[in-house]
Amino acid sequence: MNHIDFDRKPPQRTRSWLVAATLLTAGIIIGFVIASDLGWLPIGHAVPDSASVAPSPPVARPVSTAPQPVLGGGNQTFVDIAKSVKPAVVNIYATKSGRSEGSGAAPFDDPLFRKFFGDEFFRKFEHPKERKERGLGSGVIVESNGLIITNNHVVGKADEIRVTLSDKREFKAKLIGTDPKTDVAVVKIDATGLPTVALADSDKLEVGEFVLAVGNPFGLTQTVTLGIVSALGRAAGIAEYEDFIQTDAAINPGNSGGALVNVRGELVGINTAIFSQSGGNMGIGFAVPSNMAQSIMGQLVQTGKVVRGWLGVSIQELTPELASQFGITETKGVLVSDVMDESPAKKAGFERADVIVEYDGKPMDTPTHLRNAVAQTPVGKKVTIKFIRDKKPKTLDLTIVEQPKSMSQNGEDDGGESVTPTGVLSSVDVRDLTQELASRYGLKSSERGVVIVRVKPGSTAEELGVREGDIVLEVNRQTVTSVKVFERIAGKLSKDQAVLLLLKRQGRTIYLTLRP
Numbered sequence: 001m002n003h004i005d006f007d008r009k010p011p012q013r014t015r016s017w018l019v020a021a022t023l024l025t026a027g028i029i030i031g032f033v034i035a036s037d038l039g040w041l042p043i044g045h046a047v048p049d050s051a052s053v054a055p056s057p058p059v060a061r062p063v064s065t066a067p068q069p070v071l072g073g074g075n076q077t078f079v080d081i082a083k084s085v086k087p088a089v090v091n092i093y094a095t096k097s098g099r100s101e102g103s104g105a106a107p108f109d110d111p112l113f114r115k116f117f118g119d120e121f122f123r124k125f126e127h128p129k130e131r132k133e134r135g136l137g138s139g140v141i142v143e144s145n146g147l148i149i150t151n152n153h154v155v156g157k158a159d160e161i162r163v164t165l166s167d168k169r170e171f172k173a174k175l176i177g178t179d180p181k182t183d184v185a186v187v188k189i190d191a192t193g194l195p196t197v198a199l200a201d202s203d204k205l206e207v208g209e210f211v212l213a214v215g216n217p218f219g220l221t222q223t224v225t226l227g228i229v230s231a232l233g234r235a236a237g238i239a240e241y242e243d244f245i246q247t248d249a250a251i252n253p254g255n256s257g258g259a260l261v262n263v264r265g266e267l268v269g270i271n272t273a274i275f276s277q278s279g280g281n282m283g284i285g286f287a288v289p290s291n292m293a294q295s296i297m298g299q300l301v302q303t304g305k306v307v308r309g310w311l312g313v314s315i316q317e318l319t320p321e322l323a324s325q326f327g328i329t330e331t332k333g334v335l336v337s338d339v340m341d342e343s344p345a346k347k348a349g350f351e352r353a354d355v356i357v358e359y360d361g362k363p364m365d366t367p368t369h370l371r372n373a374v375a376q377t378p379v380g381k382k383v384t385i386k387f388i389r390d391k392k393p394k395t396l397d398l399t400i401v402e403q404p405k406s407m408s409q410n411g412e413d414d415g416g417e418s419v420t421p422t423g424v425l426s427s428v429d430v431r432d433l434t435q436e437l438a439s440r441y442g443l444k445s446s447e448r449g450v451v452i453v454r455v456k457p458g459s460t461a462e463e464l465g466v467r468e469g470d471i472v473l474e475v476n477r478q479t480v481t482s483v484k485v486f487e488r489i490a491g492k493l494s495k496d497q498a499v500l501l502l503l504k505r506q507g508r509t510i511y512l513t514l515r516p
Contacts, residue, residue: 077263081212082224084265087166087195088142089214089258091221092150092173092187094135094158138215138258139163139187140267141196146171146189147301149293150257151272152178155185163189166222177300181240183272184288184296185257197259200266202289205229205245213249213271213285215258225250235368236286238273243372244286245269251285260287269293295376309377310403312343314509315367318355321513325500326353327391333357334370336387337502338509348398351389352502352509353477358386374400425490425499425514427459428452430472432483441469449473449504450486465512466501473509474502 137154141147148163155161161173171189178185206229213225227249234244247260251274260269269287299306318328318335326335333355339346356364360383364370377383377400386395430450431437437451438444449471455462472480475489476499493499499514 078212078224078226081261081263081265082214085197085212085214085259085261086222086224088140088197089166089216089222090139090141090148091164091216091219092137092139092148092154092257093162093164094137094155095160095162096135096157097159136216136219136254137256138254138271140257140259140270141194142199142267142297144192144194144196146191146194147176147297148173148187148189149270149297150185150187151270151288152180152183152185154257155187156180161187163187164221165194177304177306179296179300179306181306182242182288182292182296183239184270184293184300186297186300197261197265197267199290199294200262200264200268202245202268202291205232205262205268205289207232210263211245211247211249211268212261213247213251213255213258213287214261215251215255215271217250217252217254219254223255230284233366233369234286236273236275238286241292241372241375242368243289243292244272245289247285247287248283249285250283251287255285292372292376307379308375308403309379309381309400310344311374311398311400312340312345313350313356314338314340315356315370316510317367319513321498321515322500322511325498325511325513326355328355328388332363332365333388334364334367335511337511344398344401348396350387350396353389354394355388356385357388357393358384360384375403425461425475425493427456427461428466429454430483430486433471443469443471447471447504449480450483460516461514464514466503466514467505469505471504472501473504474500476500477502 135154135158137150139148139150139154142149155173155175156178158175161175162170163173164170169191171191173187173189176186176188209229211227211229213227215223217223227247229245230248231246234246235242236244238244245260245268247269249260251258251271253274255271256273258271259267260271262268267290269289270293271285271287273286275282275284275286296306314337315334316337318331318333320331322335323329323331334357336345336350336352336354336356338352339350356370358364359370359373360377362369362373364373379400379402382397382399384395384397386393388394429452431453433443433447433449433451437453438447441451443451452466452468452470452472455466455468472486474480475486476493478485478489480486480489496516498516501512501514503510503512
């Protein structure tokens with residue numbers, strides 16, 4: 001009969017194996033302990049908080065009088081920023097009253113009832129009814145006496161504005177002023193001793209810096225998201241004057257007017273818009289730079305309106321094609337496509353085809369930068385402008401004046417017939433501008449030049465941006481006053497020759513290069 005003897009000792013070979021295994025296990029444990037103390041283990045090793053990756057405070061930031069948060073290392077940095085900024089970010093509820101047609105009775109609005117009785121029957125009972133549109137946004141307290149920056153599209157058309165603070169107190173706000181051209185607005189509540197966010201110098205912001213967006217997306221109060229500055233100087237077609245900070249910090253509906261802050265807890269931008277195909281965040285948000293917002297706020301508080309500087313030039317981007325036409329090796333600068341009569345630029349001696357490379361000590365790379373710089377220049381200030389003319393650097397000084405309400409120009413009348421150009425312009429048909437054509441294309445009959453009446457579909461001209469209704473002012477720097485002049489110039493072009501066109505479109509002049 002088989003049985004198990006628990007008192008029997010194991011064989012000698014088994015005892016040797018157990019001893020070896022025990023010694024090996026002990027050696028491994030001791031090795032791990034030593035390696036851990038020396039910091040050799042890449043997995044599961046706790047790195048001290050002071051060694052964690054965290055952004056360094058930007059260098060040369062302007063000194064603010066407001067108290068700055070004491071930032072720790074690692075995640076504690078963002079915790080401190082959030083604690084410092086959140087109390088100064090508010091909810092804004094904007095209400096607009098209106099009237100809509102309708103009876104207000106649900107059965108009367110039912111399509112089955114209307115189909116049975118007919119619209120005429122119900123029309124006897126219908127009357128306008130009151131309706132209210134409510135908007136939700138955010139705002140940033142920038143002065144302890146209750147001054148708040150937000151967006152124009154949040155409060156611009158509101159009949160009533162209410163502000164809720166982080167401590168749940170609610171105030172009725174007064175609209176100080178709005179500026180639709182930058183989408184900035186200022187409101188004020190009757191309170192004192194409020195927490196604020198210090199304004200940073202947004203001109204010193206750099207791509208790649210960490211930023212936090214603080215606001216109330218979808219009504220979810222005191223929400224903080226983290227990202228970086230992904231681009232600067234963006235124009236998104238939202239406002240007339242744009243110099244947006246682009247960020248991937250999540251910005252959603254309701255974040256408009258909220259704070260975009262740097263790692264020092266300073267305000268670098270006012271969250272304004274998102275680029276989205278779904279209505280939600282897709283990693284591209286836009287914020288008005290704090291310098292622009294501060295300039296607009298100052299004028300709205302002092303005068304209730306915004307006054308912008310005016311130079312008096314039409315400008316466009318200097319593309320590689322245009323640069324080669326003007327004999328310029330680099331595309332740095334802004335091309336002057338027209339100089340307006342009686343403007344500071346005209347009086348100072350600027351000419352069409354000048355390339356502005358520096359304005360008031362700052363390099364100018366895009367038309368957006370120059371437009372914003374001129375607009376923010378105080379009226380009456382004398383500025384120095386560096387530019388290139390005929391491949392030679394030049395400098396002019398002039399005094400900026402207030403931007404006029406109307407900047408239209410007058411010209412002369414021509415009359416004539418159709419013509420078919422040759423060479424690279426063979427896909428374009430033009431006519432002398434008549435009253436009939438002016439009416440058709442919404443132009444002034446006093447405009448000078450010839451009007452384009454047809455652009456061949458799929459042609460190089462169409463692909464490069466020539467449009468029906470454009471007025472041709474110049475071909476290869478030669479002035480066009482009639483069809484005959486246009487025909488004479490076009491007839492001298494070879495089939496492989498590039499053409500530089502100066503066009504007038506919707507009151508603006510632009511250069512286009514057509515290459516075969």
